[in-house]
Amino acid sequence: MRFKDVFSIMGPSMIGPSSSHTAGAARLGLAARQTLGGQPDEADVIFSGSFAETYMGHGTDLAAAAGLLGCAPDDVRIRDAIALAEAAGMELRFGTELRLGGHPNTVRFALRKGDRTASLIGCSIGGGNVEIVNVDGFDIKFLADCPTLLIDHRDMAGTLAAMTVIVGRAGLNIRAMEVDRQSRSGRALTVMEMDQAVSDEVMRELGALEQVDRVRLVDLNGEERA
Numbered sequence: 001m002r003f004k005d006v007f008s009i010m011g012p013s014m015i016g017p018s019s020s021h022t023a024g025a026a027r028l029g030l031a032a033r034q035t036l037g038g039q040p041d042e043a044d045v046i047f048s049g050s051f052a053e054t055y056m057g058h059g060t061d062l063a064a065a066a067g068l069l070g071c072a073p074d075d076v077r078i079r080d081a082i083a084l085a086e087a088a089g090m091e092l093r094f095g096t097e098l099r100l101g102g103h104p105n106t107v108r109f110a111l112r113k114g115d116r117t118a119s120l121i122g123c124s125i126g127g128g129n130v131e132i133v134n135v136d137g138f139d140i141k142f143l144a145d146c147p148t149l150l151i152d153h154r155d156m157a158g159t160l161a162a163m164t165v166i167v168g169r170a171g172l173n174i175r176a177m178e179v180d181r182q183s184r185s186g187r188a189l190t191v192m193e194m195d196q197a198v199s200d201e202v203m204r205e206l207g208a209l210e211q212v213d214r215v216r217l218v219d220l221n222g223e224e225r226a
Contacts, residue, residue, distance in 0.1 A: 024124025029067020049104030
């Protein structure tokens with residue numbers, strides 16, 4: 001196995017006990033929060049595989065709740081995250097499910113904030129690293145280790161070209177891109193993993209495209225933006 005850097009071997013700065021079961025879960029909760037666009041009023045957090053078997057003993061529930069509150073994996077508030085979430089008015093529900101195949105450390109979030117909803121399925125893949133495998137029912141994959149645009153749009157000719165023109169004009173480089181759609185000419189989700197930080201202006205320009213319904217940013221190392 002080849003490691004990218006020393007942190008891939010040592011693990012992240014975190015509140016323990018496990019980089020996979022706590023640090024990774026906190027990052028997944030934070031990614032779900034950013035997918036929703038803020039702190040949820042209600043959150044269903046459903047664990048499967050190894051997460052389902054050990055989540056209480058390893059603090060995975062605390063870590064996921066902390067991520068939904070906007071906490072990083074090394075935030076000491078992780079220890080009291082469930083109580084803090086309840087004090088903040090968040091209704092948390094934890095559960096388990098059997099998922100055939102896929103990574104053993106998997107969690108599914110179903111979130112609501114007012115009339116806005118979001119869902120996310122992600123895996124903790126080791127060393128505090130995560131992989132998102134589904135957003136709002138769309139089968140996409142990204143690692144959430146760089147600024148990542150989630151662009152909800154209609155499946156229309158020229159849409160991807162228009163998006164990439166805006167991104168390129170801003171001097172941004174797309175590291176990876178994935179698209180999934182419900183049907184031909186139906187709803188679609190495009191995911192762009194970027195090499196550079198994404199400005200509010202780029203997000204506004206993308207959101208102003210006729211065929212685009214919403215633009216979100218998952219940036220676990222940057223400032224949170226709705």
